[in-house]
Structure formats: C-alpha cells, structure tokens
Amino acid sequence: MNLTLLDRAQLEAMVLEPSIVETEPLRCSESLATDILPPAADGRSVRLRHVLAAAHELLVRVASQAIQGRCLLGSPNLVKDFLKVHFAGAERETFVVLFLDAHLRVIAVEEMFTGTLTQTSVYPREVLKRALAHNAAHVICAHSHPSGDAQPSRADEHLTQSLKSALACIDVRLMDHLVVAGSACVSFAETGLL
Structure with a gap:
C-alpha cells in the first residue's frame, strides 16, 4: 500500500478506525513506522504499522499545509x-x-x-x-x-x-x-x- 497515493480521508480512516485496516504490506513508504518497527509477525503488528505510518503521513501533510502561504x-x-x-x-x-x-x-x-x-x-x-x-x-x-x-x-x-x-x-x-x-x-x- 503506497500511503502517498491515499487521500486525507483514507489516511484518517486508517488512524481512527484501525480495525478496518487491510493487512496488505506497505510499499513505497519512507515512513517512520516501516523503518523502525520490526517486521510484522501477525495481523495486529501489520495493522499497527499501517496506523503509525498513516499517522506520520497525516502529520507531514498537515504541517505542509500549515506552512503554505506563511x-x-x-x-x-x-x-x-x-x-x-x-x-x-x-x-x-x-x-x-x-x-x-x-x-x-x-x-x-x-x-x-x-x-x-x-x-x-x-x-x-x-x-x-x-x-x-x-x-x-x-x-x-x-x-x-x-x-x-x-x-x-x-x-x-x-x-x-x-x-x-x-x-x-x-x-x-x-x-x-x-x-x-x-x-x-x-x-x-x-x-x-x-
């Protein structure tokens, strides 16, 4: 799953409703979650990686929007x-x-x-x-x-x-x-x- 291709609503859903996160592996993401968390051993670990990666992607987007025009x-x-x-x-x-x-x-x-x-x-x-x-x-x-x-x-x-x-x-x-x-x-x- 390439998080950079998801829109804000999709990312928010991953963070706010982690139970619906698919267990598809993350791809093409340079996020904190994929780099420092150990490889996913079970479904819960995969969901945790997705939620943390989505949260980081949202944070970067919000920070980018906040600085634009300033x-x-x-x-x-x-x-x-x-x-x-x-x-x-x-x-x-x-x-x-x-x-x-x-x-x-x-x-x-x-x-x-x-x-x-x-x-x-x-x-x-x-x-x-x-x-x-x-x-x-x-x-x-x-x-x-x-x-x-x-x-x-x-x-x-x-x-x-x-x-x-x-x-x-x-x-x-x-x-x-x-x-x-x-x-x-x-x-x-x-x-x-x-």
Whole structure:
C-alpha cells in the first residue's frame, strides 16, 4: 500500500478506525513506522504499522499545509520545526526544497531527492527547473542526516555553494540550507556558511 497515493480521508480512516485496516504490506513508504518497527509477525503488528505510518503521513501533510502561504520573515523556528516533523524517522538522506515568493511566503514544499543512509545525489538543474515552475524568488533547501549528526559535511558546503551560484543565474536567492538530524537542526545562514 503506497500511503502517498491515499487521500486525507483514507489516511484518517486508517488512524481512527484501525480495525478496518487491510493487512496488505506497505510499499513505497519512507515512513517512520516501516523503518523502525520490526517486521510484522501477525495481523495486529501489520495493522499497527499501517496506523503509525498513516499517522506520520497525516502529520507531514498537515504541517505542509500549515506552512503554505506563511511568511517566513522572522520565523526561522517555524521552518526548523516543520523540517523536524517532515524528516522524523528518516532512514535515508532526503533533500527537500521550500519555494518562496518575493514576500518570503511559502509557495510549495517538495521532496526532490532521496538517497542512501549516508548520501543523496542532488542535481542543481532540477532545483532550478522547479524554482522556475513555481515562479519562486527565494528557496530554502534542507536535507536529513539519519546518522544523527547535524553538522554539515564538506560535500554539503560544496553543494550549497553550487546551488547558490546556479540559482543566482536565474535571479533566485538561496535563503538557507538546513541539515536536520532528529531534533537537531543546523542552519547554514545562522552559522555563516552561506
């Protein structure tokens, strides 16, 4: 079952009425429940995995809706809190981009790249294409560090500079790049790396 394809009502039904959850295995889900729970041994375990996965998917969707249209000027903690929810339980590095308008309001949030435990390939060209598609004036990039260490690597610093340069060519400003590891979050802008 691919939870990302379910609508909100279907996800809510899975959480609120767990007795009706099918025992079909979860597929194509990067949720916390599928990554940390042991393999399902019985019907109850399968239902529990489905309920937790559906709850996480709902939480991410609600957080995404709450941040859309919000002005981020003077609200760095809002972005950090959103990203902590978004990346909760991530077992693989995932790269997310927040697209902002000229008034620093969130236009869209997109998970653009997913990699392995220790790395993900990010293609600046694809970020530029999406920035143009959204008519964004600014972007904030973020990625998870499943290792638990939120300190940016040299590769993270190099990627940030590459993205900043590429985006500048199309008059889009990279506002920040954040690295999230559990409850820790490091901002390139706040640490002087951007």
